[in-house]
Amino acid sequence: MADRASSSTISSGAKCVIRAVGSIAEVDAAAWDSLDHGPSPFLRYGFLRALEDSGSIDAASTTKRRRSGWTSAYLLAEQGGKLVGAIAAFVKDHSYGEYIFDWGWANAANRAGIPYYPKLVIAAPATPATGQRILLSRDAKPEVQAALIAAVRQLADDTECSSIHWLFCTAAEQQVLARSGFFPRTTMQFHWRNRGYKTFDDFLGQLKSRKRKQLRKERERARAAIERLAWISGPELDQARLDDLDRFYRITTDNHGGRDYLRPGFFHRLAETLPDAMRMVEVVAQGRRIAGALFFETSHALYGRYWGADTQVDLLHFETAYYAGIERAIERELPLFEAGAQGEHKLLRGFEPSPTYSAHWIRHPGLAAAIEEHTKHETRSMEAELVELSKFAPYRDGSSDGSNDPET
Secondary structure, X not given: OHXXXXXXXXXXXXXXXXXXXXXXXXXXXXXXXXXXXXXXXXXXXXXXXXXHHXXXXXXXXXXXXXXXXXXXXXEEEEEOOEEEEEEEEEEEOOOOOOOOOOHHHHHHHHHOOOOOOOEEEEXXXXXXXXXXXXXEOOOOOHHHHHHHHHHHHHHHHHOOXXXXXXXXXXXXXXXXXXXXXXXXXXXEEEEEEOOOOOOHHHHHHOEOHHHHHHHXXXXXXXXXXXXXXXXXXXXXXXXXXXHHHHHHHHHHHHHOOOOOOOOOOHHHHHHHHOXXXXXXXXXXEOOEEEEEEXXXXXXXXXXXXXXXXXXXXXXXXXXXXXXXXXXXXXXXXOOEEEOOOOOHHHHHHOOEEEEEEEEEEEOOHHHHHHHHHHHHHHHHHHHHHHHHHHOOOOEOOOXXXXXXXXXX
């Protein structure tokens, strides 16, 4: 598979050559990051390199590796020796760490005696954040995108994958993929969008009176129980802070029965490979760091990711993971704050229901027909749920901020 794919030519033409490599380390970092990633940092070279180096995903060209179940294959589109497009793909033998889940599909396949694994996933590993999945140079021609999509199909054939799943792609990409034979699926998260607030109090002023009072009380209670909450930039993250961040992450996964997708050493390596996007919120009480959360910040968005604490403080999670993020987005004039997957409790705290997108292809015709029909019903139900949940937004005017628009 990836050893086969490593440095091999997938397809070629007069204008574009597609080849696959098994490790991001085989790609020039500057060339990869020069492609258009949109606001998301989660397919940048540094993020992928930290995942590989920590063993959180497996570089296909590595012979000694921990079996994470994510085996990488990077598709590179080159014209005249220049990188003009790329896709980060992963051959998987499970469905963990995806957040647009297909366990039901896998179970149906198993009952029917149809192999479901391995499968091919195009996503940011263990990261439920929308972002561009087809990375293109600013001047890439349309045929580059088409060639990369065709190369994904070829890669699925070469690796004997049962299916292809583009997860958390953009709405525009979903439409392109639909024209290429991938059926669409709509799921949902809760996102906060900046309506041009100047201060956190401006934001609170747009909430209904009861919700405004609730948020103020929650912040006051959490803040009264700690000494300080501070934002720490990536270059400031020393060994002690990174050790604590790793510990907090594992406490959270243990307490909630989760899986520690991010292996020890990931945060430490990330501080070396992607320091410009990393932000830690550290919480200090009784002279020591008791909690922390990791955020990623770009010029267009803030992403909240990994939270944990070794001391129970009422409402501290809301303050650290949500309110501090909203305040940061306002201060930095960032239009979007994504605080992670799930959580209808976010709705009452200013986050609004927002569609998330994926696109899929199933090799087995019968299974494909059944799943595609299911997703059509699922999408209609999701659209109705988005409308219904929007009615419970805490804003005074009761209106949506536009987060239900298809081009989010």
